[in-house]
Amino acid sequence: xxxxxPAPHRPATPPNRRLLRAGPLTRRSxxxxxxxxxxxxxxxxxxxxxxxxxxxPTNRVSGSVDENAIVxxxxxxxxxxxxxxxxxxxxxxxxxxxxxxxxxxxxTVQVTVTDQPETxxxxxxxxxxxxxxxxxxxxxxxxLSLSYYPVEVVFASDRPHxxxxxxxxxxxxxxxxxxxxxxxxxxxGMAFPSLATPTMADPQGVDPVCTRVPEPCxxxxxxxxxxxxxxxxxxxxxxxxxxxxxxxxxxxxLELLIDEAGALPADTAVIHAxxxxxxxxQELLPTAPIIDAVGAWFEPFIFVIDRDGTVLRRLxxxxxxxxxxxxxxxxx
Numbered sequence: 068x069x070x071x072x073p074a075p076h077r078p079a080t081p082p083n084r085r086l087l088r089a090g091p092l093t094r095r096s097x098x099x100x101x102x103x104x105x106x107x108x109x110x111x112x113x114x115x116x117x118x119x120x121x122x123x124p125t126n127r128v129s130g131s132v133d134e135n136a137i138v139x140x141x142x143x144x145x146x147x148x149x150x151x152x153x154x155x156x157x158x159x160x161x162x163x164x165x166x167x168x169x170x171x172x173x174x175t176v177q178v179t180v181t182d183q184p185e186t187x188x189x190x191x192x193x194x195x196x197x198x199x200x201x202x203x204x205x206x207x208x209x210x211l212s213l214s215y216y217p218v219e220v221v222f223a224s225d226r227p228h229x230x231x232x233x234x235x236x237x238x239x240x241x242x243x244x245x246x247x248x249x250x251x252x253x254x255x256g257m258a259f260p261s262l263a264t265p266t267m268a269d270p271q272g273v274d275p276v277c278t279r280v281p282e283p284c285x286x287x288x289x290x291x292x293x294x295x296x297x298x299x300x301x302x303x304x305x306x307x308x309x310x311x312x313x314x315x316x317x318x319x320x321l322e323l324l325i326d327e328a329g330a331l332p333a334d335t336a337v338i339h340a341x342x343x344x345x346x347x348x349q350e351l352l353p354t355a356p357i358i359d360a361v362g363a364w365f366e367p368f369i370f371v372i373d374r375d376g377t378v379l380r381r382l383x384x385x386x387x388x389x390x391x392x393x394x395x396x397x398x399x
């Protein structure tokens with residue numbers, strides 16, 4: 068099988084992000100505390116299907132533990148999932164213990180998402196599992212070096228939800244829980260805060276304004292607050308191409324936006340903002356104000372904002388050309 072990257076890193080359970088903000092931060096602790104190590108592992112082979120440290124991939128259908136079993140690896144932080152009755156975007160990649168499957172990953176998978184039943188005082192399930200989603204999902208990855216399956220689901224409770232993926236490779240599963248820490252994160256339907264973002268004319272203390280090489284991207288002409296005040300639709304991409312721990316994502320998603328921005332309405336303000344204020348190879352923090360303003364603790368992400376300043380769509384962690392085009396079309 069074709070794989071991307073070396074053997075998967077098994078991330079430790081992330082600490083509380085609020086604790087990390089209470090003192091000097093390093094690049095590593097910023098990402099680890101965010102739960103972004105699951106994604107950061109993309110550049111090294113993959114995340115885990117659980118938040119437990121040191122476990123081997125488990126085929127939960129058969130209950131066996133097998134280093135070579137194909138598992139559905141999470142490419143997202145569950146803390147970013149809201150329990151608010153709206154569809155939440157989850158990202159999964161197939162991993163065989165040696166790395167992510169790329170050209171051998173199934174073109175489509177049948178996905179069933181089940182809300183696990185409550186547990187009684189005796190520790191036994193009360194009632195039956197509740198199926199909340201049955202759908203077919205196509206493989207994505209246009210413009211990226213990683214293939215993945217985006218599954219959007221409305222979480223029915225704060226209990227674990229089982230994700231069952233069926234394909235010619237057999238049945239594999241993953242687990243996700245919503246509502247664990249996204250209170251400060253801006254979600255679709257919310258008004259986007261008005262704040263200044265760095266431009267070439269006014270860097271706002273950010274240096275460099277854009278870490279794309281060999282030359283900056285063309286999205287630093289107008290500040291976000293100015294665009295919102297003028298009633299312009301906005302595309303806001305926050306990423307750090309030169310310093311991102313997931314080079315399979317930050318650089319490519321900005322390049323995809325450069326490629327696709329021409330299809331947007333003529334007065335759309337396309338804005339790129341860096342994650343860090345003045346990063347160096349030795350120390351990247353502190354983060355830029357945009358990170359706290361949107362309640363984020365991960366990178367990259369992109370917001371689609373309408374003329375009224377309302378968020379229509381948010382994509383996190385990684386997205387391919389197809390998902391980007393679908394999001395941009397909301398402004399057509």
